[in-house]
Amino acid sequence: MAKLSNPAKIYLAFVFFILYAPIFYLIFYSFNSGGTMSGFENFTWEHYAAVFNDTRLLIIVLNTVIVALLSALISTAIGVLGAIGIIFLRNRKMRNAVLSLNTVLIVSPDVIIGASFLILFTMVGVKLGFASVLVSHIAFSIPIVVIMVLPKLQEMSSSLIDAATDLGASQRDILTRVIIPYIKPGIFAGFFLALTYSLDDFAVTFFVTGNGFATLSVEIYSMARAGITLTINALSALIFVVTLGLVLGYYFFNQRSGANAGTGGTRP
Amino acid sequence: MTNRSSRPWYLAPYYIWIALFVIAPIALVVYFSFLDLSGDFTLENYANFFSSTYFRMTLSSFWYAFLITLISVLIAYPTAYWLTKTKHKQLWLLLIIIPSWINLLLKAYAFIGIFGLYGPANQLIQFFGAGPLQILFTDFSFVFVAVYIFIPFMVLPIFNSLDKINPALIDASRDLGASQWTTFRRVIFPLAINGVKSGVQAVFIPALSLFVITRLIAGNKVITLGTAIEQQFLVTQNWGMGSTIAVFLILFMIIIMLLTGPKEKGGALNGKAK
Numbered sequence: 311m312a313k314l315s316n317p318a319k320i321y322l323a324f325v326f327f328i329l330y331a332p333i334f335y336l337i338f339y340s341f342n343s344g345g346t347m348s349g350f351e352n353f354t355w356e357h358y359a360a361v362f363n364d365t366r367l368l369i370i371v372l373n374t375v376i377v378a379l380l381s382a383l384i385s386t387a388i389g390v391l392g393a394i395g396i397i398f399l400r401n402r403k404m405r406n407a408v409l410s411l412n413t414v415l416i417v418s419p420d421v422i423i424g425a426s427f428l429i430l431f432t433m434v435g436v437k438l439g440f441a442s443v444l445v446s447h448i449a450f451s452i453p454i455v456v457i458m459v460l461p462k463l464q465e466m467s468s469s470l471i472d473a474a475t476d477l478g479a480s481q482r483d484i485l486t487r488v489i490i491p492y493i494k495p496g497i498f499a500g501f502f503l504a505l506t507y508s509l510d511d512f513a514v515t516f517f518v519t520g521n522g523f524a525t526l527s528v529e530i531y532s533m534a535r536a537g538i539t540l541t542i543n544a545l546s547a548l549i550f551v552v553t554l555g556l557v558l559g560y561y562f563f564n565q566r567s568g569a570n571a572g573t574g575g576t577r578p
Numbered sequence: 579m580t581n582r583s584s585r586p587w588y589l590a591p592y593y594i595w596i597a598l599f600v601i602a603p604i605a606l607v608v609y610f611s612f613l614d615l616s617g618d619f620t621l622e623n624y625a626n627f628f629s630s631t632y633f634r635m636t637l638s639s640f641w642y643a644f645l646i647t648l649i650s651v652l653i654a655y656p657t658a659y660w661l662t663k664t665k666h667k668q669l670w671l672l673l674i675i676i677p678s679w680i681n682l683l684l685k686a687y688a689f690i691g692i693f694g695l696y697g698p699a700n701q702l703i704q705f706f707g708a709g710p711l712q713i714l715f716t717d718f719s720f721v722f723v724a725v726y727i728f729i730p731f732m733v734l735p736i737f738n739s740l741d742k743i744n745p746a747l748i749d750a751s752r753d754l755g756a757s758q759w760t761t762f763r764r765v766i767f768p769l770a771i772n773g774v775k776s777g778v779q780a781v782f783i784p785a786l787s788l789f790v791i792t793r794l795i796a797g798n799k800v801i802t803l804g805t806a807i808e809q810q811f812l813v814t815q816n817w818g819m820g821s822t823i824a825v826f827l828i829l830f831m832i833i834i835m836l837l838t839g840p841k842e843k844g845g846a847l848n849g850k851a852k
Binding site: 328329414418419422423449506517531538546554556 | 588589591592595596598599600601602603604606607610653656657660661663664670672673674675676677679680681682683684685686687688689690691692694696697698701726729730783784786787789790793794803804807808811812817820821824827828831835
C-alpha cells in the first residue's frame with residue numbers, strides 16, 4: 311500500500327480540523343463564565359448546573375428519550391415483520407412495488423414529510439402533540455428498519471426454513487426460533503438507527519409538534535433563534551458525549567457480532 | 579397476492595403504514611395544491627408558482643444547491659481518495675462520520691458563534707488587518723455551513739466506491755504505461771462514478787429543502803424551496819401554496835434521482851441530512 315504523501319496528510323488533517331473545530335468550540339465555551347462565545351473569562355460549571363436545574367428542559371429531554379425509545383421499538387416491530395413479508399412475496403413486480411414505496415420516506419426531504427404529515431393529522435383530527443410526534447417518528451423509522459433487516463433475510467438460506475418445516479416446526483416456531491435469531495444483528499442495527507433518527511430529527515417534529523409539546527431539537531431551535539445562551543453549549547457538550555458513546559458502542563458491538571451494517575453505510 | 583402457504587397476517591401493520599403514511603400524505607399534498615385559502619378548487623397556486631417571484635426563488639434555490647453540491651464534491655473526493663490509502667481506514671472513516679451524528683441544530687448554532695461579529699472568524703480577519711465583517715446572515719455563511727454539514731454524506735459513498743476498486747486494475751494501468759493522472763482519469767474516476775452520483779443525490783435534494791440553516795445562519799438572505807414550504811405552512815398558513823411548492827420539490831427530486839441513476843443500495847440512507 312502506497313504511503314500518503316505530505317500534502318495528502320496536511321489536506322486530511324485540515325478536513326478533520328474543519329469538521330471537529332466547531333464542535334469543540336461549542337464545548338470549550340460551555341465552560342466560560344462570561345456570557346458569550348467569544349473572550350474566555352474563567353472556568354465554570356454554572357452552565358451545566360443551569361441545565362440540570364431547569365426542570366422544563368429536563369422534562370423536554372425526558373420527552374425526547376421516551377419518543378425515541380417508543381418509536382424505535384414500535385417501528386422495529388413493524389419493520390421486521392414487513393421485511394419478512396417482503397421476502398416471502400413471490401410476485402416479483404409486487405415485491406419491487408412494495409420496495410419502492412418503502413424508500414419513498416427515506417429519500418423524501420424532511421420538509422415534505424413534515425408538511426404532509428401535518429395535513430394528514432389535521433384531516434384525521436389528531437391533536438398535535440405527543441401522539442402526533444410519536445406516530446410521525448414511527449412512520450419515518452419503519453423504512454429504515456426494513457432496509458437494515460432485508461440484507462440479513464436475503465442471505466438466509468431458504469433450506470433453513472425447509473429443514474425447520476420438515477422437522478415439524480409451526481409457522482410461529484419458524485418465525486421466532488429460526489428467522490428472528492438469524493436476523494438479530496439486522497434488527498439491532500435497525501433499532502439503533504431508528505433511535506438515532508428519532509433523537510436527531512428536527513424538521514418533521516417541528517411541523518407536527520403543536521404548541522404544548524417539544525423535543526430537544528425543537529427547544530434548541532427556539533433557544534438558538536433567540537440568540538446565544540451558554541446553556542445550549544453545556545447541553546450540546548452533554549449531547550456530544552452521549553452521541554459519541556452511542557456511536558462507538560454501536561460500532562464495537564457491530565465489529566464483534568460481525569454484522570455488516572458498520573457505520574450504517576453503503577456496502578458492496 | 580401470491581404468497582406461500584402462510585397467511586401473511588404479520589404484513590398487515592406494514593401495509594397499513596404504506597397506505598397511511600406513504601400514499602395518503604402524497605395524495606393529500608397533491609390535493610391541497612389545488613385548493614385556495616378558503617378551500618375551493620383553484621389552479622391559482624400553480625399560476626403563482628410560475629410567476630416571477632417564485633420562479634426566481636426556485637432558480638436561486640437550485641443555484642445554491644448546485645454550489646453546495648459542487649463544493650462538497652471538490653472537498654470530499656480527495657478526502658475519500660486519501661482515506662482509502664490510510665492504514666486504519668475504517669476507523670478514519672468513522673471519525674469522518676461522527677460529526678454527521680451530531681444534531682444539525684447544534685452545528686448551526688456553533689456557527690452563529692464562530693461567524694459572529696466578535697467570533698473567531700472575525701478575529702482571524704482582524705489579525706490580517708481587515709475590519710470586522712458581517713459574515714453571519716450572508717449567502718457565504720449559508721453555503722459554508724451547508725457544505726460543512728454535507729461533507730460526511732459526500733465522503734461516505736465516494737469512499738465506498740473507491741474502496742471497492744480492485745487494486746490490480748490500477749497496477750495494470752501503471753504497467754501499461756499510463757501516468758498517475760491518466761490512471762485516475764481513465765480508470766479510477768469512471769469506476770467510482772457511482773459513489774459520486776449517490777453523494778450528489780444525498781446532498782443536492784436536502785440542499786434544496788434545507789430550512790434550518792437558512793433561518794439560523796442566512797437570516798432571510800437565502801430562501802430555498804424548503805424555507806418557502808415552511809413559511810407557507812407554519813407562518814402564512816397558506817397550505818395550498820405550500821403544497822404546490824412541495825409538489826414541485828417532489829418532482830425535482832424524482833428528476834434528480836432519475837438523472838443520478840439507480841442508486842447504490844443503502845446509499846440514500848446516509849442522506850439523513852436534515
